[in-house]
Amino acid sequence: MNTSPAQIRPAAKARPAPGRRAYNFNAGPSMMPLSVMEQTREALVDFAGLGAGVVEISHRSAEFLALVEESQSLMRELLAVPANYRILMAHGGGQLQMSMVPFNLIAYRPARRALYIDSGLFASRAADIATRYGYVHVPGHSRDADYDRVPAFDPGWLDPEASYLYITSNNTVMGTRWQTYPDTGALPLVADMTSDILSRRLDISQFGLIFAGAQKNVAPAGLAVVIVREDLLGHALPTTPRILNYAELGRDPLSMANTPSTLSLYMMCLMLRWVKAEGGVDEMERRAERRSRLLYDLIDASGGFYRGYVQPAHRSTMNVTFALPDADRLERFLAEADQAGMYALRGHGSRGGVRASIYNAMDFAGVELLADFMREFQRRNG
């Protein structure tokens, strides 16, 4: 089936006042700190005083390699990654990881069986993709609850012959997350953290592998970060492309199996410096809780005008989803917010309603602006 460009193209936006910075509530690509953008501007034309821009120089130059090393050690420090885990950078985003995980890990144990917990659209897509590479079993799901929660952990899930158990840490479409992670013991736990990496404290030793598409909290779109326990490397299926093989990426300590996205890696380094300078992951978590609480409290106090989709105990701190009373008010809400410089609040097509994605670079003032708008909109339309 072919869709014409006209069918998928949304209307162009009204422009904000010149020089005014808009707030982007898009699920990804997301906002980045202004300071990151401003440093990138300089480095585009002259990086490290070389008289050449950061996109123009060799990925093997001393200057560029220093940057990648710095990113690796910042990531290791910020997430307290133990020494027996590798940090890899891969092309593509989260969806390519959904193939790379089974390519690399489904043969970790001879049964070639993997367990997937279905907590929403991308979790179920990951399970579906994995069926091309081995046997997939879905021991837990929250489909029957229309994904308004993540499934309750059941120790019966723990099949000792399985190669891994796969979860989606934060479900971007629905706005749910695992508040605590299942204790899978000897069974490697694999987590898609695309939409919540660097926003919450983690005990990496709980996981066999985590991955994250970069475009929410890490870097521009087109990159993924993978953190993998070393003993899980070396079990790739024979058809695994070299560039998708974690062991190949891990062979070169800087994941330079081929020419990487140098500009994105540069911006990733700036993002990690920014996270550290702002107070690290502890502070990112505190801010994420403060931002999301402001919106959830407002929803809960709206007398049913705004209705959250998600069970309160399962609410995400990154993606706040809610419905309005009817389609007419929803459309007005979205159009007026857009005019006011609050972009991309429309919920995912499979869900509708509103989704406010409030990643690390969204400052509190942006969420306050949205909260003020929501109160005022309810006053006029309630």
Place this chain on the structure above:
Amino acid sequence: MNTSPAQIRPAAKARPAPGRRAYNFNAGPSMMPLSVMEQTREALVDFAGLGAGVVEISHRSAEFLALVEESQSLMRELLAVPANYRILMAHGGGQLQMSMVPFNLIAYRPARRALYIDSGLFASRAADIATRYGYVHVPGHSRDADYDRVPAFDPGWLDPEASYLYITSNNTVMGTRWQTYPDTGALPLVADMTSDILSRRLDISQFGLIFAGAQKNVAPAGLAVVIVREDLLGHALPTTPRILNYAELGRDPLSMANTPSTLSLYMMCLMLRWVKAEGGVDEMERRAERRSRLLYDLIDASGGFYRGYVQPAHRSTMNVTFALPDADRLERFLAEADQAGMYALRGHGSRGGVRASIYNAMDFAGVELLADFMREFQRRNG
């Protein structure tokens, strides 16, 4: 095998005078036009007057989709791509295409056999990678000539049961190229054009598929462009990841099977506008011939001080390779050139010597600077 960062890290460069623009002769990532960089600087903080940077906005926003559509039609216009060919944008670079081609095309005919012509390092790597997906036959090679030429076309290559015949249009490591392409009739011709796309006129209808990693003539590293005849789509192996499936990329007319590298796509659009404004591919070809002729004439007139690796009839216009009389003079040549702001002239590790990569964004003044330096170096060291 694990290499420590120290082993692969080259020495840091001397810095050019502040504000002075260096010339980067790296094989890729390569120079980009200054005007492209300057426009990107603006768009990083405020794209299209949105009050948000181009990396921050949704890849589905009207403003961004307009850009991708413009790139598609510029590419179609610049390369005169017929209507029955799709133009796709993929994650990763040329090496991922070396897996994507067999994933997608090796089962085009039931024998699952592909022909690879071995004209150098990346050609032979592509053949090696393809063996994971089907039967690979190498009917022609120039190994015995140490790759100083591309193989002479032999109609005996044309196996009617093969799915495709694969060539490397320009061999970046050695500096050879196919001056004319083999006429393969009904057998689809697949060409890796990573290092010469947009630098020479093409008759796209000669090819079943061409691809190019972006980081030489198209965009920053991390993207690939694929131009494929429509009837070749739909034969992907079952294990093909969705994001690596040309038919999936082609289903969405803008290749948005997932979140693309938005910043790279933006810069690609600027590059294509630049090529068009400068006079199109005809003009790029004329300039490439002029740049490379200056260096080849100098080599040929150097009385053997500079010795080209390549048979004159097979010389590339993008990568000019040559040796110096001994290792000592080579190292001095490279160090002095670097000090003078001519970067990354060291030849590929498998070959040694000098390699001057002179892609579309290298202006004639840069090549004149190198030629002056070469004459002066010979005068002092001949």
